[in-house]
Every structure is written in C-alpha cells, then in structure tokens.
Ligand SMILES: [Zn+2]
Ligand SMILES: [Zn+2]
Ligand SMILES: [Zn+2]
C-alpha cells in the first residue's frame with residue numbers, strides 16, 4: 188500500500204491481541220489451534236473399521252478389520268484441537284474470501300464435517316457483508332467445538348471412528364484432564380492446607396482430592412497396623428447414602444492407585460498380601476495343607492497368586508462380601524488340591540487329606556480315631572480351619 192497501511196496486517200495483529208497463541212507464519216497467513224472440549228462430553232464409538240465415507244482414504248487403509256475388536260463407546264471431554272490455517276489473499280475482504288484450511292491431528296474429525304464447517308465460514312463472510320471476518324471465524328469454530336460439532340446429532344447419536352484411534356484419543360483426553368487438575372489448587376481434607384494440583388491426588392473411584400503427603404502417611408500407617416480396610420477414601424462422607432440409596436462403605440484402593448500416588452512398592456505388596464490372606468481365611472471353601480509343618484492354603488483360582496506387577500492385580504471389588512466371585516467350572520477332579528506354599532507344594536485330596544491318589548480312587552473323609560497322634564493334631568487343625 189502506498190501509505191504503508193495494510194488492513195490485512197492490521198486485522199491479523201488485532202486478532203493476535205485476543206489470541207496470543209496464534210502463529211503468524213508470514214505476512215498474511217496465520218495458524219491457530221482451537222480447543223475441542225465438548226460439553227457434555229462427546230460420545231465416540233470405536234469400531235474395528237470406520238465407515239469409509241466418514242474418514243479419509245489414507246486413514247481407512249490403516250484400519251483393516253482385525254476381527255479382534257468389538258465396538259467400544261467412550262465419552263471424551265477433550266479431543267485434539269482443530270487447527271485453523273487462514274490466508275488473507277489480495278482483494279480480501281471485499282473481493283476475495285479468506286482461504287481456510289481446517290484439520291485435526293489423527294484426522295479424527297471427519298472430512299465431511301470439516302467441509303461443512305468450511306462452508307459455514309464462507310456463508311458467514313457473505314452474511315456479514317464481506318467485511319473482516321477472522322475474529323468471527325474463530326468465534327464460530329470455538330462455538331462449534333464446544334458443542335462437539337453437533338456430532339451427536341448423527342444417526343448413530345455419536346461420532347464413529349476406527350478402533351486404531353482409540354489409544355491416542357483416550358490418552359489425549361486423560362492427559363488433558365490431568366494437566367487441568369494439576370493447574371488447580373485444592374484444600375486437602377486432612378491437613379486442611381490449600382495445595383497445588385501437582386501435590387495432590389484425585390481418587391479414581393470417587394474423585395475426592397487430598398494432598399499426596401497426607402494420603403501416603405495415612406495409608407502407610409494403615410498398612411503397617413494391618414488395617415487394610417482403612418485403605419480407602421479418607422473423606423468421612425464418602426460413600427454415604429444419598430437419599431433413596433443404600434449406604435456403602437468406600438471401596439478399598441487398587442494397588443495400582445497406591446503406586447501411582449507414590450506409596451512404596453514393598454508397602455503396596457504388603458497391603459495386597461494382607462488383603463488376600465484375609466479373604467482366603469474368611470472363605471469357608473478354603474482348603475489347608477494337611478502337612479503339619481505347613482498348613483498353608485491350597486492353590487485356588489478364586490484367589491490367584493499375587494503377580495510381580497501389582498498394577499495388573501485383578502480388581503477385587505469391595506471387601507464386605509457383596510461381590511460374588513465368578514463360578515469356576517472345571518473338568519478336573521475337584522478333590523485335587525495343591526498346597527500353595529512353594530516349599531511344600533503337596534498334592535493332596537481334600538476329602539481324605541491323603542497324598543493325591545488320582546481321580547479314579549473312591550475315598551472317604553478320614554475318621555480321627557484311625558489317625559496317629561501326629562496326624563490327629565494336623566486333622567484337628569484342618570477341621571478347625573475348614
Ligand atoms: Zn494434606
Ligand atoms: Zn471419596
Ligand atoms: Zn503344604
């Protein structure tokens with residue numbers, strides 16, 4: 188321009204004042220990531236192979252059906268941002284519209300939706316009388332993003348994507364939530380101090396927040412004292428009956444969560460061992476080894492051994508016995524028991540308590556009068572514990 192005044196540059200710099208994160212790549216081109224945090228969270232259905240019409244061809248190629256997946260519904264509160272790249276050409280805004288390119292990471296937003304948005308932007312430029320529209324464009328896209336681009340208005344009532352995208356999108360959602368949590372400040376219910384999110388932990392099952400130091404101290408104490416039932420949410424009102432509901436005791440924490448909040452591995456292992464022992468001992472079906480020097484429980488599928496990696500320990504549900512264990516159907520002779528003590532490992536019959544005699548032999552519960560004194564002591568022990 189002869190007078191050095193350029194409307195396009197001026198428009199870009201005024202938008203930059205509102206959106207400082209905008210990247211002006213050259214004089215008339217800018218790029219902006221628009222956050223996608225739909226409220227309510229967007230329902231996304233992950234299927235073995237996405238319908239080809241909804242995704243780019245390049246994307247459909249990498250999503251060959253494996254047959255191993257079934258569809259999976261997930262509600263996502265955060266999705267990777269919508270990138271708006273805009274160039275203001277010569278003649279803009281009166282003679283030419285802004286050149287717009289929209290895309291999302293992983294191409295999660297279907298091409299058809301991007302085309303629809305692009306058309307809405309052109310309409311907006313016309314409707315506003317071909318004036319400077321960059322700010323209105325961004326505003327329009329932000330509004331569309333906050334309502335999940337109306338993707339829940341589709342026939343399925345959700346966004347359908349290839350299952351191969353699930354890990355990336357789910358972890359984006361999780362990481363964004365964690366980042367938001369860490370940026371917050373919380374009043375710890377135990378020490379009553381305000382603490383930064385990075386020093387706090389939100390409990391998986393109930394979302395109650397405490398500072399990590401207090402949680403570690405309390406749980407270490409409970410485990411040391413053998414009070415494993417106290418390794419649960421520390422909010423006194425947690426799990427209390429809401430109107431019309433039955434009161435529930437807060438659920439014990441999974442070892443995975445204790446490790447995540449920094450409780451030491453040896454302490455967590457002790458917790459898991461104590462919990463398992465309690466459950467075994469309170470189960471009337473538990474069978475104990477007849478060797479007097481051993482008397483450890485027999486192996487049981489109901490209470491599998493504790494794995495080296497505690498994060499994969501199966502969820503046990505609550506300890507109050509309200510969770511019913513799955514019934515195990517087996518073709519094996521159910522008299523055969525194997526002692527779980529690695530130093531013993533005795534295979535025995537749970538009816539006659541003799542060494543395992545094979546599945547054919549018929550046997551009877553042992554009569555205490557026929558036992559030697561040593562066996563008798565062992566038998567009495569067994570009777571007392573079965
Ligand atoms: Zn605290
Ligand atoms: Zn709680
Ligand atoms: Zn044994």
Ligand SMILES: [Zn+2]
Nearest residue numbers: 536538539550
């Ligand atoms: Zn037998």
